[in-house]
Amino acid sequence: MKYSEAFLNAAADLCAAGRIIDSKERVPATSGNFSVRLPDGTIAITVSGKHKGRLQIEDIMLIDAEANSLDGKKPSAETLLHTSLYKRFPNVGCVLHPHAINAVLVSRIFKTEIVLEDYELLKAFNGITTHESRIVVPIFANDQDIPRLAAEVERYLDRHDGCYAYVIAGHGFYTWGTTVDETLRHIDALDYLFDCELRLHGVKKV
Amino acid sequence: MKYSEAFLNAAADLCAAGRIIDSKERVPATSGNFSVRLPDGTIAITVSGKHKGRLQIEDIMLIDAEANSLDGKKPSAETLLHTSLYKRFPNVGCVLHPHAINAVLVSRIFKTEIVLEDYELLKAFNGITTHESRIVVPIFANDQDIPRLAAEVERYLDRHDGCYAYVIAGHGFYTWGTTVDETLRHIDALDYLFDCELRLHGVKKV
Amino acid sequence: MKYSEAFLNAAADLCAAGRIIDSKERVPATSGNFSVRLPDGTIAITVSGKHKGRLQIEDIMLIDAEANSLDGKKPSAETLLHTSLYKRFPNVGCVLHPHAINAVLVSRIFKTEIVLEDYELLKAFNGITTHESRIVVPIFANDQDIPRLAAEVERYLDRHDGCYAYVIAGHGFYTWGTTVDETLRHIDALDYLFDCELRLHGVKKV
Amino acid sequence: MKYSEAFLNAAADLCAAGRIIDSKERVPATSGNFSVRLPDGTIAITVSGKHKGRLQIEDIMLIDAEANSLDGKKPSAETLLHTSLYKRFPNVGCVLHPHAINAVLVSRIFKTEIVLEDYELLKAFNGITTHESRIVVPIFANDQDIPRLAAEVERYLDRHDGCYAYVIAGHGFYTWGTTVDETLRHIDALDYLFDCELRLHGVKKV
Numbered sequence: 001m002k003y004s005e006a007f008l009n010a011a012a013d014l015c016a017a018g019r020i021i022d023s024k025e026r027v028p029a030t031s032g033n034f035s036v037r038l039p040d041g042t043i044a045i046t047v048s049g050k051h052k053g054r055l056q057i058e059d060i061m062l063i064d065a066e067a068n069s070l071d072g073k074k075p076s077a078e079t080l081l082h083t084s085l086y087k088r089f090p091n092v093g094c095v096l097h098p099h100a101i102n103a104v105l106v107s108r109i110f111k112t113e114i115v116l117e118d119y120e121l122l123k124a125f126n127g128i129t130t131h132e133s134r135i136v137v138p139i140f141a142n143d144q145d146i147p148r149l150a151a152e153v154e155r156y157l158d159r160h161d162g163c164y165a166y167v168i169a170g171h172g173f174y175t176w177g178t179t180v181d182e183t184l185r186h187i188d189a190l191d192y193l194f195d196c197e198l199r200l201h202g203v204k205k206v
Numbered sequence: 207m208k209y210s211e212a213f214l215n216a217a218a219d220l221c222a223a224g225r226i227i228d229s230k231e232r233v234p235a236t237s238g239n240f241s242v243r244l245p246d247g248t249i250a251i252t253v254s255g256k257h258k259g260r261l262q263i264e265d266i267m268l269i270d271a272e273a274n275s276l277d278g279k280k281p282s283a284e285t286l287l288h289t290s291l292y293k294r295f296p297n298v299g300c301v302l303h304p305h306a307i308n309a310v311l312v313s314r315i316f317k318t319e320i321v322l323e324d325y326e327l328l329k330a331f332n333g334i335t336t337h338e339s340r341i342v343v344p345i346f347a348n349d350q351d352i353p354r355l356a357a358e359v360e361r362y363l364d365r366h367d368g369c370y371a372y373v374i375a376g377h378g379f380y381t382w383g384t385t386v387d388e389t390l391r392h393i394d395a396l397d398y399l400f401d402c403e404l405r406l407h408g409v410k411k412v
Numbered sequence: 413m414k415y416s417e418a419f420l421n422a423a424a425d426l427c428a429a430g431r432i433i434d435s436k437e438r439v440p441a442t443s444g445n446f447s448v449r450l451p452d453g454t455i456a457i458t459v460s461g462k463h464k465g466r467l468q469i470e471d472i473m474l475i476d477a478e479a480n481s482l483d484g485k486k487p488s489a490e491t492l493l494h495t496s497l498y499k500r501f502p503n504v505g506c507v508l509h510p511h512a513i514n515a516v517l518v519s520r521i522f523k524t525e526i527v528l529e530d531y532e533l534l535k536a537f538n539g540i541t542t543h544e545s546r547i548v549v550p551i552f553a554n555d556q557d558i559p560r561l562a563a564e565v566e567r568y569l570d571r572h573d574g575c576y577a578y579v580i581a582g583h584g585f586y587t588w589g590t591t592v593d594e595t596l597r598h599i600d601a602l603d604y605l606f607d608c609e610l611r612l613h614g615v616k617k618v
Numbered sequence: 619m620k621y622s623e624a625f626l627n628a629a630a631d632l633c634a635a636g637r638i639i640d641s642k643e644r645v646p647a648t649s650g651n652f653s654v655r656l657p658d659g660t661i662a663i664t665v666s667g668k669h670k671g672r673l674q675i676e677d678i679m680l681i682d683a684e685a686n687s688l689d690g691k692k693p694s695a696e697t698l699l700h701t702s703l704y705k706r707f708p709n710v711g712c713v714l715h716p717h718a719i720n721a722v723l724v725s726r727i728f729k730t731e732i733v734l735e736d737y738e739l740l741k742a743f744n745g746i747t748t749h750e751s752r753i754v755v756p757i758f759a760n761d762q763d764i765p766r767l768a769a770e771v772e773r774y775l776d777r778h779d780g781c782y783a784y785v786i787a788g789h790g791f792y793t794w795g796t797t798v799d800e801t802l803r804h805i806d807a808l809d810y811l812f813d814c815e816l817r818l819h820g821v822k823k824v
Contacts, residue, residue, distance in 0.1 A: 028600040028601060028603075029533060029598075029601045029604075030536065030597060031533060101607060101608060104608055105608065105612065109612075118376050120237070120348055120378065121235060121305060121377075124234070124235035124236065124237070129350075130350045131376055131377065132350070142530070142532055144543070144544070170531045170532055172532065185257075186235075189235045191234075192234045192235075196307060196311065196314075200315075324760070324788050325722065325788045326717065326788055326789035327646065327647060327649060327717060327789075330648065330649065335762075337788055337789065387669075391647040392647075394646040394647040395647045397646075398646045398647075398719055402719060402722055405723055406726055406727075440739065440807060440809075441804075441806040441807045443738070443742070463799075463803075511738065513810060516737065517814065517817055520818055554736070554738055554749050556748045556749070556750070580738070582736050582737045582738055
């Protein structure tokens with residue numbers, strides 16, 4: 001298949017994002033998956049089974065908005081979690097899903113949601129202009145049945161505005177933004193704020 | 207605008223300092239801001255909204271001592287915190303403001319000030335020659351009204367000599383020095399000593 | 413001795429693996445040892461006494477399936493722990509033994525075994541397809557008598573299927589896989605999951 | 619001054635060692651000092667006030683066995699702690715003094731000594747061949763009067779064999795070995811084992 005220039009640029013951005021995310025140890029083993037929506041509505045997304053800190057262009061595939069492969073490569077089981085975010089949010093151009101250890105610990109300790117408030121770094125989230133803000137990150141039970149998990153996420157987002165990310169218990173988190181850079185900023189902020197909350201709640205960093 | 211050689215050298219120093227500070231994970235997302243005072247009293251300072259570990263020369267702007275832009279770029283909201291330090295301390299040539307997570311945790315646990323004493327690394331602070339010294343780092347409440355926050359800092363510094371840094375709660379810290387290198391040394395020492403106090407606090411309070 | 417191309421490729425893979433493992437601080441001092449089984453049944457293995465993050469091709473030696481040196485170099489005392497895994501598991505092509513600090517802490521706290529369950533990252537282990545799995549990693553007492561320690565491991569493996577790794581108390585862990593990449597993935601997953609358990613244990617026991 | 623080839627090689631080794639030690643964050647600010655004994659009994663040692671992760675050849679000076687400068691550069695105040703180790707131990711060729719934060723915490727918690735036993739990594743120390751060993755690392759009070767501190771160390775070493783290192787409270791540790799590589803190995807092992815003991819003694823790594 002001959003890929004468009006838009007696809008190749010998005011693929012290069014995802015490879016670079018993977019190196020940044022891996023350098024902070026947020027995608028151990030071959031975990032995580034990342035995507036970018038192209039101007040024509042198709043989506044560049046990582047294939048499964050690759051180390052995200054060592055991605056090559058050929059490790060990125062093209063799907064349509066319904067998660068169908070457009071280039072014959074096999075999409076990851078979790079692709080549906082990406083496409084449903086793109087459908088819901090017309091302005092979202094990037095979805096990143098790391099397995100940062102702090103997200104796993106958060107899910108074990110905070111159970112159904114974690115509340116982040118009174119941090120300057122909340123201003124890293126698109127649209128937030130003061131530390132006197134409050135962000136709720138919901139925590140969903142892990143589920144290998146991805147359509148069922150996607151439906152659970154949908155139900156939550158139907159009822160809640162101002163959601164920037166969600167945690168899957170024992171697994172990792174999903175976050176999104178208008179661009180790759182903004183979404184990387186959301187990852188940085190979430191991992192930092194999760195770390196604050198965990199340390200303040202008495203989790204020993206052994 | 208045609209920048210002076212002094213500005214360009216300062217800008218390069220700030221870009222390099224940003225990479226060092228980011229390598230220790232002290233400026234997550236696009237947080238932090240840094241400045242250097244030039245020989246003519248104008249100030250080179252980072253524009254807002256950039257990742258401080260990936261600064262380019264064009265991400266540094268020129269302001270006067272009153273925080274007015276001299277090159278048409280838009281100064282960060284926190285610029286006033288830099289200029290008021292330069293006015294107070296004629297020998298200060300650099301102000302650095304990282305968002306190190308330890309500073310946020312210190313502000314949650316120690317409330318109004320943190321006392322650092324009996325550490326060899328206190329000698330990293332300009333003018334301190336023995337571990338038998340005592341440094342107090344005040345902690346101010348976070349405030350999006352920067353002139354009000356600056357005034358709060360001024361009132362504290364009017365009454366206290368020997369202050370090398372202050373923490374803004376839930377936010378980060380400001381420190382200053384005669385040169386970029388000395389101010390980087392202060393960051394290293396503060397983050398290390400905050401880490402000591404936090405870990406020892408964990409021991410005592412659990 | 414003139415080495416085969418298969419040996420030289422395996423040696424290069426082990427050198428590269430050492431750099432990756434060292435970058436995560438899992439082989440302090442000159443600790444650890446690594447091996448790859450070649451198609452003819454001989455084994456490329458690190459000589460002892462070298463820093464594993466700075467391995468050169470000449471730091472890899474060739475042994476037969478009985479742990480006899482084939483190139484005159486002196487094998488490490490722990491070589492027997494490698495060869496006995498290759499004998500037991502015909503599909504295993506790589507054995508890696510890091511000294512990750514988490515393994516030492518696990519052995520001090522969990523005593524005889526550590527159970528890993530309900531983590532998405534369990535899917536990093538060959539053959540595991542859901543987080544609703546349970547992996548038991550046995551912990552053996554450290555022993556400088558390697559044949560005796562190898563026999564202890566053998567007795568355990570005789571009685572337990574689905575074992576991906578074992579910890580030696582106060583020492584480190586052994587893990588194995590079909591390829592170097594898969595075994596590196598196992599290291600990543602084990603260290604991450606040990607970290608989770610240790611930190612959560614801290615919460616529960618303090 | 620024209621330096622000998624032996625000096626220049628030693629200086630290059632110290633610069634390289636500084637980069638390795640700094641990469642593990644064991645020499646914050648401009649802390650630490652390092653030395654190598656040359657075949658003629660003179661000593662190459664770091665000048666004070668430099669960042670040890672960015673050492674250049676000109677940051678290394680030459681002293682005699684009595685700590686007198688041989689090249690006009692000003693020796694660090696702690697030079698005497700190096701020369702007294704070289705006088706006592708004829709086989710010692712290198713002395714390294716990092717400010718690893720674990721050493722500071724160890725001194726706050728363990729007070730007069732820390733005992734390391736039943737760790738495989740004890741075998742990183744020259745002459746130790748089994749984990750069933752016991753190393754005692756004494757902790758001395760910090761003192762800006764270096765001759766007095768050196769005398770305190772001497773008194774301890776007069777009475778104790780098998781000492782590989784000592785901690786100075788709130789400050790850092792000294793360790794030594796026959797070569798730079800061996801001494802770096804001792805640093806790795808000490809920091810790792812201090813970390814184990816601190817975590818097991820309930821120090822929260824916040």
